[in-house]
Amino acid sequence: MEKWFFELQEPGVKLGIEYEDKLLEVQTKYQKLEIYKTKRLGNLMVLDGCVMTTDEDEFFYHEMISHPSLYTHPNPEKVLIIGGGDGGTLREVLKHPVVKEAHLCEIDGEVIEAAKKYFPNLSISFKDPRTSIFVEDGFAFLDRQKEYYDVILVDSTDPVGEAAKLYEESFFKKIYNSLKSDGIFTIQAENYFYELSVMKSLYNNVKSIFNKAYFYFSPVITYPSGNWSFLMGTKKYHPIKDSDFNKYQIKTKYYNRNIHYASFALPEIVKGIVK
Numbered sequence: 001m002e003k004w005f006f007e008l009q010e011p012g013v014k015l016g017i018e019y020e021d022k023l024l025e026v027q028t029k030y031q032k033l034e035i036y037k038t039k040r041l042g043n044l045m046v047l048d049g050c051v052m053t054t055d056e057d058e059f060f061y062h063e064m065i066s067h068p069s070l071y072t073h074p075n076p077e078k079v080l081i082i083g084g085g086d087g088g089t090l091r092e093v094l095k096h097p098v099v100k101e102a103h104l105c106e107i108d109g110e111v112i113e114a115a116k117k118y119f120p121n122l123s124i125s126f127k128d129p130r131t132s133i134f135v136e137d138g139f140a141f142l143d144r145q146k147e148y149y150d151v152i153l154v155d156s157t158d159p160v161g162e163a164a165k166l167y168e169e170s171f172f173k174k175i176y177n178s179l180k181s182d183g184i185f186t187i188q189a190e191n192y193f194y195e196l197s198v199m200k201s202l203y204n205n206v207k208s209i210f211n212k213a214y215f216y217f218s219p220v221i222t223y224p225s226g227n228w229s230f231l232m233g234t235k236k237y238h239p240i241k242d243s244d245f246n247k248y249q250i251k252t253k254y255y256n257r258n259i260h261y262a263s264f265a266l267p268e269i270v271k272g273i274v275k
């Protein structure tokens with residue numbers, strides 16, 4: 001008999017993924033965590049009913065949340081990831097030879113443990129000597145790190161429940177204060193097909209703290225609408241004028257110099273929400 005996982009992505013719209021086995025179902029302190037072995041997409045991680053990642057399409061999201069900031073900053077030695085407990089963003093960050101310290105601050109230690117067991121390809125960098133892992137709330141963590149990081153990446157769940165506070169102005173103020181004077185940050189930013197109003201409010205919140213804010217886009221096959229957005233806030237650098245691809249090359253499946261430039265092109269629908 002066929003077994004299917006369904007995510008209700010929008011009223012009237014579901015994503016279905018056929019699976020062979022449910023490998024884990026647990027209610028952590030923060031969320032319901034499920035892992036499936038799927039027929040086509042490798043292992044699938046679900047938090048509170050929403051697809052977080054699959055073995056097969058994870059590279060789009062993890063490459064694109066990481067590399068645009070790291071190629072825009074001239075020397076990203078110290079990088080913080082808030083969320084990202086599956087390890088995929090950390091793996092991408094550590095492809096950059098200039099990174100000396102990569103800190104991962106994830107509130108839910110059970111996500112980290114599940115990633116170690118069920119997503120070896122994602123969690124491969126937990127053991128890298130440049131990695132430090134902090135299992136705690138990002139808000140409190142940022143309060144202890146003033147002007148320390150070159151790049152901060154916010155790889156969180158959608159802006160509902162516990163994660164909603166990660167999309168508010170007060171959080172971006174903390175991020176700003178934890179970055180050096182030329183720091184860059186990037187946050188996952190939903191999609192413009194179903195969530196334009198969420199993107200607008202996120203943009204306004206970031207723009208009120210950072211001088212400069214830039215949306216960019218990538219396919220993510222299993223996310224609502226299949227087309228995902230990221231928002232980069234910078235104190236100094238411009239993602240097109242200041243990015244430098246001659247400094248070194250890294251191995252990727254999707255991201256490259258031309259994808260970098262193209263990803264910052266704004267669809268007309270998004271132009272309407274940026275200033």
Ligand code: SPD
Nearest residue numbers: 052053084156157158188
């Ligand atoms: N709608 C899903 C949005 C999830 C964004 N974060 C995913 C975490 C993968 N590292």
